[in-house]
Amino acid sequence: MPRAQIRLLPEGRRLHLNDGPIDLIIEAFGAADQIELAYRAASARFVTTLDELCAELPLLRCEPNLESWPTGVIARRMAEAVTPYSAQCFITPMASVAGAVAEEILQAMTNAATLDKAYVNDGGDIALHLEPGQHFVVGMVERPDRPSLFGAATLTAAQPVRGIATSGWRGRSFSLGIADAVTVLADTAAMADAAATIIANAVDLPGHPAVLRVPARDLAPDNDLGERPVTQAVGALTDREISSALAAGVKWAHSLLSNSLICAAALHLQGQTRVVGDTLPLAQPATVGVEEGLIHA
């Protein structure tokens, strides 16, 4: 029995691909025959993706090292996305796995078909394709465990953004920081994924008694973070503490922005939001019924 699940969602528009921890929602816009071509290409590329990654999993759970560079196309994209940070902090290629997979599947679609626009949403890490004149409206949620929109951004083809990612301690992956959510817009999904991880880790109050941290290994013995303490609960913080934690993240975000690693970031912690990169209408009040269903966390 094939492991991967491939199906259209009941409304007949979106494609749902699932294999192990990879869960993709895909939508392509354009002529019907081109959409079908794109979905077939996405499915064909998808069925080998998890095996390719798992073949190099031990390597991908270690810090990137030029002496033993991964060989798979997705794995190489992951390693490239995290390398800019590896001199300054601990990070492994796994920090960008979701974004890198989304990019690869999107590329398979756009190589096979002519589309107006398309997205591949890998659990909130999204790769975008936009032909000239096209745009997406993206809604943001602060708490993946109980989704409600806190902002929306319009992304046009004229902007360089083709990747969106969100990281935070409430999300599926472990975080070293205390941000509820950090959403990043970047040139590619893998870049956005790595940057969101880095910025969310930086939103922190080291040693604060209201933050419960547990060694990652105690929760998941084979996690790439090993003994590093990951955030499991954050108590109520004062406004001043929230500002201080966010400021630490904003500092990193500015640095990433000036190095062109990101286009914009929205940092969210206990009701406060900071936006870095003011060229985009990020974190405007959400309009209900966000277009194209790109709600993510």
Add this chain to the structure above:
Amino acid sequence: MTDDEAIRCDACPVLCYIKPGRLGSCDRYGNQDGKLVRIEPHVVLDRAVSRGESVVPFLERDREWDGNLVTGQETFVTAIGAGTTYPDYKPAPFIISSEVKGVDMVTVVTEGIFSYCGVKLKIDTDRFLGPEQNTVRAQGEPVGHVTTSEYGSQMLSLGGVRHLTGGSRHEGTVACQTLLDLCNGNSVELAVDEGASVMVQAGKPPVVDGVCEERMRVGCGSATIGMFAKQWFGKVDDVVVVDDHITGVLSEHQAGKLLGVSETGIKMKGRRSTPGRYFKVAEPGTAWGGTNIDDPLSILQPFDPKEAWPGLRLLMVSTTGEHSAYFELNESLQPVEKELPSALKESVSRIKENCEPALCTVLFMGGAGGSLRAGVTENPVRLTRSVRDALTRVTCGGAPVYLWPGGGITFMVDVTRMPANAFGYVPTPALVAPVEFTLKLQDYAELGGYVDHVRSLSSISTDESRRRVSARTDNPWPLAPAKPPEAP
């Protein structure tokens, strides 16, 4: 990489090592007590496991989502998991319209964060749980107090701002966890200062000091005499119904007198209220009839030799029939315990039979505050008035609520009528409870509602993040025409 408790998941090539109570990287497979299980998406494992729901054994793949779309008026979107507006005054997460009998109905769905909230706990038992006003503790922290008892039940009031946010951090956390567990139908152990320890769970019998309470008393001791006097007449010379509230004595009681029961020379301890009715025959406790006595003879004084006679037959029984003993007086008028004659056994079991099952009842009580109401309308006081005028129906997870008269929107709901796991919490600490306001679209516009944000029911997609539950047949359908509020 070795960890004795962890198991290796082989559902996919990631081959996660999963610790007990944790999920693999897919969030779908988890380690439950050393076994690999598949859980439905987006249900956190420890919640699912502790509440015994949503866990599907590994390889049972036919439990996939059936692909149903939310359509039609027979679907009501509850506020459970909807998200909340606090602390912003932005429109509530979901404002949904559906057509009911040609009238556009609007349901505003939100989750309220309640620090002004608590649980009113009714525990069906006559056993003494502790003095009124005494502190009730969970895990050693004060979480509430004993309040005035009701007929056949002890009442506890738990939670409230004083415990949630007014005390130490740990007190607040424990109080919040206690309320959450009770509201979500889990069992909680409570201890009353200078009183008993009691295990409570909504809809289940209480366990007082390790003894499961099975039945409520049929009535007080005096009432029991009244109910059963005829059945005892002629089969026994005297009956004492032991009760911490009012102990009854057949030969002195009005009911016995009317039947012509003779004096027996019985002498009770305690304070006589009216003939055949005694207060305080013993101290309150968890033994016979809610007293502290294990030996029923300890509430008797020596029989009056002028009235009593050797061979006098005496039945002593508690108000639930749980305890009973039969005595006959010897030559020196001392009661000697004998086997209960079969004719009397029947009356004891009849007492038992007439006692209702003892249960714990958990009512969540909370008040809808400013920001929650502001999520419904730009003019919050109009929502209050509309609820008062019964134009707007308030439900809690689709269950009917009892609305308190007076100001504000303060309500009570029986948590057993709500879907499972309807409550959550925030670290404030405060409880998160679902609240839905249903009213006519026209009325909604008139009270300053966010008409621009109204979505049609069919636009609420059924993806795997929405849980569909069957409506309870004993709950009124939330979209049915409004009636005056009813008690839960």
